[in-house]
């Protein structure tokens with residue numbers, strides 16, 4: 001740890017690891033389980049070294065049995081533990097979707113409030129590394145659709161470092177999405193950053209001409225777009241949703257009340273996406289604030305292709321965001 | 331086996347040169363499995379594969395240039411550049427290739443077999459998968475269904491002792507996989523997967539049984555991958571001595587030894603085959619380098635059949 005007042009450079013991956021380490025040090029009910037989290041060090045290197053520090057009971061390698069080990073996480077949570085379950089990617093989480101939806105998200109309600117499920121599930125999401133369709137999808141909206149769970153998408157180093165503690169403190173299931181292209185992102189991390197508020201979106205950059213709204217792996221593209229727009233004399237506000245369920249429509253509405261224009265960026269397919277939900281909210285709640293139709297920049301409606309230029313064409317890119325903002329500003 | 335070995339060695343070079351990208355899983359060390367099993371199959375049979383499928387695809391007769399072009403992401407690739415290394419397909423060869431969801435190919439393999447059964451076709455569907463996949467519910471549900479319905483399905487478990495970094499004994503409470511498969515009521519046996527003749531013999535016996543109408547069969551092939559799980563894997567979880575021990579059982583080396591002992595003129599033959607394969611691979615790389623890339627306007631092709639070719643306006 002650095003001395004107070006100075007800023008330490010870290011990566012998104014290390015920030016996540018530090019959060020896991022802190023969680024396990026401070027509460028012995030917390031344990032991590034998932035495929036290759038232990039000996040291998042996590043398939044994206046997030047949990048490297050934790051096995052040595054906490055031992056195989058608390059950093060638990062599982063077989064390839066997503067439904068079984070997520071379900072086991074639910075059971076352990078019911079019995080008073082605080083499991084953190086890692087699923088390698090959201091693509092594979094579909095094998096466990098039944099447990100997440102029909103058990104984790106539902107037990108509290110079905111039991112008339114008797115069975116809260118304090119479970120945290122982490123998984124990687126997103127495209128951009130030429131891994132082809134079965135390793136590249138953004139299915140956050142599938143989870144954001146489900147009442148009974150909280151869905152988080154840390155996009156910054158601070159959120160990667162500090163979202164886990166409040167997620168573990170939540171009595172209900174929390175799903176955390178880590179975008180694969182962010183793991184190597186690096187920068188200074190304030191040593192005593194404030195604890196993250198999981199109920200509110202964050203205005204990452206103030207502006208008055210247009211609201212650029214996104215989450216997760218698209219945030220760096222938003223900043224790049226905002227820089228380009230600034231050079232064109234358009235002062236864009238960047239809003240990071242950070243929590244996809246419950247969606248903080250209030251912060252978005254307040255931003256749109258200032259800028260009167262909205263561009264929503266989502267790497268997922270447009271149809272039925274988080275961007276679709278947000279656009280509907282804006283139509284319902286901010287209709288009279290809007291001076292232009294809501295613009296959406298989303299992933300193309302195609303399984304993500306392997307070939308590099310097709311993959312690039314399938315994903316939101318900075319140029320497309322800038323163009324959408326110019327259309328909105330008119 | 332040599333073609334698979336040399337093809338993949340070239341893949342390593344091309345990957346290091348950033349010519350091919352994504353996740354690339356090598357089959358080096360496991361060649362006897364693909365070659366031995368394919369020797370027992372006919373062109374009418376179907377093969378379902380995984381993401382570690384270069385060997386299965388080559389043994390099935392997919393041209394090296396179609397596979398190489400796929401890894402280059404070119405239109406001439408066997409999946410038109412959409413799939414890459416993990417998603418090779420060739421319906422003309424009944425190669426229902428590359429699924430990258432572990433165990434994801436098993437239930438559809440049962441369906442292919444079911445279709446043959448319903449239509450009275452004397453064909454076999456062969457599904458390759460790993461020891462890791464054996465832990466998934468998908469395997470167990472498929473094995474039960476196949477046995478229950480007497481499906482003409484050959485289940486080929488490539489037990490290379492690891493699922494990524496997780497060793498067999500850390501993923502299975504009972505590591506005798508053939509025994510567990512037998513509990514579904516199907517013939518199941520374990521075979522030395524480093525011996526191509528033993529593999530071919532076992533596969534032939536299983537395929538004959540399946541064609542004779544005795545339902546699904548299971549083969550556990552004890553093998554080993556000499557390389558890391560994928561090009562991204564630092565391979566920290568395996569002991570170097572263990573790798574060396576398995577390398578001494580190299581299926582290509584063993585076959586060569588055996589032929590030499592039988593007095594066959596292996597060395598001249600080998601030199602000739604090596605030259606032919608080197609030419610073939612040079613040609614495949616060359617063709618891939620020169621092949622066109624799919625135009626971006628075609629991004630939305632192949633999403634639904636009815637709209638194939640039409641550009642979707644968003």
Ligand SMILES: Cc1ncc(C[n+]2csc(CCOP(=O)(O)OP(=O)(O)O)c2C)c(N)n1
Nearest residue numbers: 092382430431432460461462463492493494
């Ligand atoms: C459902 C699912 N979970 C996890 C993964 C990540 N993954 C890819 S390959 C692999 C190991 C599979 O091992 P095994 O089935 O033994 O096959 P091998 O790679 O040894 O050939 C894992 C965990 C995946 N692709 N799909």
